[in-house]
Amino acid sequence: MTRITGVSRRQVLKGAGAGLLTSLAAPMVFSKGAWAQDFCNNPTGDTVTFGFNVPQTGSYAEEGLDQLKGYQLAVKHLNGEGDGGMINTLKPSALKGNGILGKKVAFVTGDTQTKTDAARDSARRMIERDNAIMVTGSVSSGEAIAVQSLCQEMGVIYMSGLTHSNDTTGKDKRRYGFRHYFNAYQSGVAIAPFLAQEYGRDRRAYHLTADYTWGWTQEESIKAATEQLGWETVATVRTPLGIGDFSQYITPVQNSGADVLILNHYGHDMVNSLPQAVQFGLRDRQVNGKDFQIVVPMFSELMAVGAGDAVKGIIGTSNWHWNLPDDGSKAFTKSYGEEYGAPPSQSSHTGYVQALLYADACERAGTFYPPEVIKALEGFEFDGLGNGPTLYRDTDHQCFKEVLVVRGNMSPTSKFDVLDIIGHTSRDEVTYDPAMFGGDLGPYDPNNC
């Protein structure tokens, strides 16, 4: 018979207490990777999968397909292929060009069809079927907001692509959503001084607006900015997304008394509405003793190419342009041009940058665990990605950087030379109080999808 001797009740209690403390402390000691099974799509193999969710059909397809090219180039550079592009210019940077945390980057793609429900379905497939650790991409704010909300529910970080609505990082902001692209408020602040300088302070504006979240907030922001200049708003008319023929909406402008038409349209909508407005002879008219003008507050190189001669002289704003002289822009334009035979659009630029910023945040956090990656992105101050010193603000996940004011080139020297940069509005000027657009980021808590 075996007897346990010399073990007192006190010793048993001590041992039990020590064991309990050890078990409680263990996760903190082995903190990196300790949340192994606790978050959605924790990568276990030697690859990590990104989900590129962009419109490949529908009104914004052209911008979406170009954004996809930016993402694919980013994957090449992250995996150490090609010339490295802006990985070489990002400062500070934890990227090594060997994937992320030693894992090679793979990707899946989806077509959002420029539709909110299709964008959500596609993102859900990427998360549930393809185990995407991060979803990125959009050209419409409608799809960005929908996917951002889904990603919050599923605990997957969403790096939005091209989304310009104030709501994306305003009333619809989410802890798991991040926007590099600028917004409608910033467009209004940036463009207003140039409109006053070019067209004066006594103007009457007529808005045609794409009827969804982006159009509404852009109309609101541009209306506020122009009315502050002293302009009068004659009418604000909503147009369905993707109708193609805008003639019935342009005709009433002729006799409205307006001397400026503001087109809150993007993608194919703008490519159709601007030439149609020009075909109606609006720019040849004199109203109220002034030359009639057309303004497109937010436009891109791809739209400018699509709109042809109609874009000449039109003023708007842009997030980025391939002709910028900084090292980051030069590096990206070179890489992209060699890969695809054309300069990159702002859509491909913002996609490329978002992929790099997410990868860099993972490296700095030392984990793919979303709450830690989010904290690495929040308040991150960086440079070298083409927009000058940039802040990823922690309170709304909006990037703050300078905004470009552009004009359709009157005498292009090549088919790519369609926009002139006529001004830079500083980061300080376009920074605003995050409370202005409301919203609540929500919790960091990871979800298990």
Add this chain to the structure above:
Amino acid sequence: MNVIFAQLLNGLDKGGAYALIALGLTLVFGTLGVVNFAHGALFMLGAFCAVTFRYLITLETVTVDPEKLSPWGAPLEIRTPLAQNWLGDFGAVLIDYSVPISILLAIPVMLVIGVVMERGLIKHFYRRTHAEQILVTFGLAIVLQEIVRSVFGANPIPQPAPQDLRGAADFGVWLGMAPNVLTYPLWRLVYFLFSIGIIGAVFAFLHFTTFGMVVRAGMVDRETVGLIGIDIGRRFTIMFGIAAVVAGLAGVMYTPLLPPNYHLGMDFLVLSFVVVVVGGMGSLPGAVAAGFLLGILQSFASMTGVKAIIPGIDQIIIYLVAVVILLVRPRGLMGRRGVMES
């Protein structure tokens, strides 16, 4: 007053497209008794005849200019269209006028497509119910649009109007107003006149040729025409081909107004069927009148003043008018007794 006149003009080009498609639909229904849901796809195929012609005529040669650099530092590629290389200024004119010239390609292509469609598929459904005809032709429309999608992609392909016809016509000056008070795009004016020309040609063909007279007789009483030894079936096949050509030409000339994509036919199909029903099934004048009427009403419904009273009216006006007309005149504006009433 200017606003009303401007919206009237605006409705005419849209109405022209509706009228042309509805005319073709009615020709097919009136002759063969087939409800052809693939008719919108014929409009789309016509538009892609213009795309194909422009693609062929703008095939390029690429030379490299080592003296100049692209934005990314590579030697600049200079692309010149072959047509311009071979034909000089005439080649440049051909490219500029590619849309109207592509009519020459569209006529034989659409005629062949129409005849093949009728002989290969439609004829097997003459004695079937309208529901079955709708199902099979709708399926055919989906097949055709997916073929176009796989060949040309999903995105709209802009087709520019000729340089001389890109500006605006100053209607105001013609009507004694000050310059630039009432302007209207030249190509839209061209489209309206073109649609009037095609409609006139179809009516003239049906009324002033022996072939047309036989077809009209066959539309009234096919059996009797057959009994006197006329092969009415062959003539109806040709009419199907002509209806395809009418839809195709409407599509070709519409491309500068709306860049075509694979879905173009479906966008117009539903509206055109409403036009046919409002005009009266089987009535050619009814289809034309309803096409212009609904195009103009749609245009007026987009006026700011009208939308302020009834928000969203511009999106539903056509269907609203259709409901009202069918309640008041169940056979449509010019419908014939007994058509689709059995």
